[in-house]
Amino acid sequence: MEATAIAPFLPYIFDLLSLAIGLGIPLLLAGPLTWAERRQSAMIQDRVGPNRAPFPLIRSRNITVFGLLHPLADVIKLITKEDTINREVDRFLYNLAPLIAVFPALVTFAIVPFGPDVTILGQTWSLQIARVDAGILFLFAMSSLAVFGTTLAGYASANKFAMLGALRASAQMISYEVTLGLSVIGLIMVFGTLEPNAFVLGQGAYLFGGWIPKWGILVQPLGLIIFMIASIAENKRTPFDLVEGESEIIGYFVEYSGMKFGMFFMAEYIEIVVISGVVTTLFLGGWQIPFLMDGGFVFPWGASFEMAEWLVSLLRFGAFLFKVVFLCWFQLMLRWTLPRFRYDQVMKVGWRMLLPLSLLNVIVTAVVMLY
Amino acid sequence: MLEQWAPAIVFLAIAFSVGFVTLFAARIMAVRAKRPSETKTLTYECGEEPAHQAWIRFHPRYYVIALVFILFDVEAAFLIPWALNVRGLGTFAMVEMFLFVAILLLGWVYALRKGALKWQ
Numbered sequence: 001m002e003a004t005a006i007a008p009f010l011p012y013i014f015d016l017l018s019l020a021i022g023l024g025i026p027l028l029l030a031g032p033l034t035w036a037e038r039r040q041s042a043m044i045q046d047r048v049g050p051n052r053a054p055f056p057l058i059r060s061r062n063i064t065v066f067g068l069l070h071p072l073a074d075v076i077k078l079i080t081k082e083d084t085i086n087r088e089v090d091r092f093l094y095n096l097a098p099l100i101a102v103f104p105a106l107v108t109f110a111i112v113p114f115g116p117d118v119t120i121l122g123q124t125w126s127l128q129i130a131r132v133d134a135g136i137l138f139l140f141a142m143s144s145l146a147v148f149g150t151t152l153a154g155y156a157s158a159n160k161f162a163m164l165g166a167l168r169a170s171a172q173m174i175s176y177e178v179t180l181g182l183s184v185i186g187l188i189m190v191f192g193t194l195e196p197n198a199f200v201l202g203q204g205a206y207l208f209g210g211w212i213p214k215w216g217i218l219v220q221p222l223g224l225i226i227f228m229i230a231s232i233a234e235n236k237r238t239p240f241d242l243v244e245g246e247s248e249i250i251g252y253f254v255e256y257s258g259m260k261f262g263m264f265f266m267a268e269y270i271e272i273v274v275i276s277g278v279v280t281t282l283f284l285g286g287w288q289i290p291f292l293m294d295g296g297f298v299f300p301w302g303a304s305f306e307m308a309e310w311l312v313s314l315l316r317f318g319a320f321l322f323k324v325v326f327l328c329w330f331q332l333m334l335r336w337t338l339p340r341f342r343y344d345q346v347m348k349v350g351w352r353m354l355l356p357l358s359l360l361n362v363i364v365t366a367v368v369m370l371y
Numbered sequence: 372m373l374e375q376w377a378p379a380i381v382f383l384a385i386a387f388s389v390g391f392v393t394l395f396a397a398r399i400m401a402v403r404a405k406r407p408s409e410t411k412t413l414t415y416e417c418g419e420e421p422a423h424q425a426w427i428r429f430h431p432r433y434y435v436i437a438l439v440f441i442l443f444d445v446e447a448a449f450l451i452p453w454a455l456n457v458r459g460l461g462t463f464a465m466v467e468m469f470l471f472v473a474i475l476l477l478g479w480v481y482a483l484r485k486g487a488l489k490w491q
Contacts, residue, residue, distance in 0.1 A: 023389075079396055082401055083398075083401050084407075084411060084412075086413060087412040087413070099391065102386075129378050130375070160416070163426065178440060178443040181444065192456075262397075362450065
């Protein structure tokens with residue numbers, strides 16, 4: 001086929017490919033993450049963990065591959081499970097809540113650039129679903145929708161435990177949302193943009209005569225710590241999982257069963273991936289690799305190593321994936337390392353420590369930048 | 372403008388339909404009891420018979436948290452345009468912004484002293 005014949009359709013093909021990759025990364029990572037979490041916790045607690053689900057069709061031998069098929073078995077189980085609904089629920093809101101829970105978690109990934117721009121047949125393909133100028137605003141707008149999912153779920157369930165859980169969850173989520181927003185402002189000041197890919201490009205610069213990459217983690221270390229804590233609190237994971245602590249209040253989704261419960265479960269793991277993606281983009285240099293320029297490695301001590309353009313692009317895409325998986329693993333480790341906060345401690349950390357700290361971060365950044 | 376946002380809007384639709392299709396598949400494939408028993412459709416409270424309504428009255432401090440939240444969320448919204456142009460706006464704008472933050476911090480201190488952010 002001639003190259004010119006498909007040229008007019010190329011932008012659409014690029015958009016479709018970006019959509020497919022952008023949808024694929026969170027959805028395909030979320031499943032194995034549930035497995036990884038269970039295996040990880042088993043390792044930490046000296047148990048065996050899930051190792052039973054065998055390959056279907058092969059009856060004679062029991063091939064399990066470390067229980068890697070458990071996520072698949074979970075999905076089948078959840079989908080075919082009976083959906084028990086109590087007779088007092090608010091039907092419409094009850095059915096709507098799981099949908100709203102998954103939606104913001106997934107949609108936030110639209111602004112995360114997962115690779116550099118690639119030029120094919122003279123046209124550029126940007127590896128990002130939506131390159132919008134107000135990317136960071138879109139991120140906050142969408143992630144703040146998550147609170148509706150939890151609140152509606154708890155309210156519509158017509159259950160006192162669910163109601164209390166939802167109240168706690170919504171108070172916690174809005175408390176940490178303030179800090180989440182304020183912790184990024186220092187970073188916006190440093191890079192002077194709201195567009196995620198521009199953040200990544202800005203992090204390709206170097207400090208101190210080219211020795212240290214200008215990544216967000218180095219120019220805004222406090223911002224990164226606050227952002228990470230706040231986003232884990234937003235996701236309601238340990239140490240902030242008291243809204244769904246099994247041993248005390250169960251949570252806003254007590255009344256949900258089957259796939260509707262599965263949706264809340266799915267939303268949590270998708271959000272882990274999305275948080276990792278956003279933190280990678282803003283603080284860990286996105287798809288940048290230190291000293292890897294467009295034409296290959298150029299080290300500050302003078303050595304250089306030339307590479308083809310497609311190899312550089314592939315390496316950068318790989319670097320993004322590596323950072324995302326690393327941060328996912330980091331969040332899993334956090335969950336099985338730390339004990340749960342008490343509710344007054346959560347509020348204290350949010351309002352009395354993180355909020356003043358994030359404001360201080362803004363002020364210090366402004367003073368340093370101007371003088 | 373619209374062209375910039377078009378992929379985002381398509382992605383919104385796709386994300387919504389991912390959830391919708393999953394729930395729809397579950398609705399078709401899930402097993403169902405022919406006649407759900409009386410106790411099965413009862414509100415789940417670990418076996419206890421639920422007493423009274425579930426929509427209980429709750430403590431007003433949740434409202435206060437929501438109010439303080441609005442205060443600081445709006446502050447963040449005002450800080451972003453300034454943060455984009457700190458270098459261009461210079462010292463005067465910075466001092467003004469600090470004053471703005473200081474006034475809001477006064478409100479925060481007031482809420483703190485009144486015990487609105489305290490949980491017993």
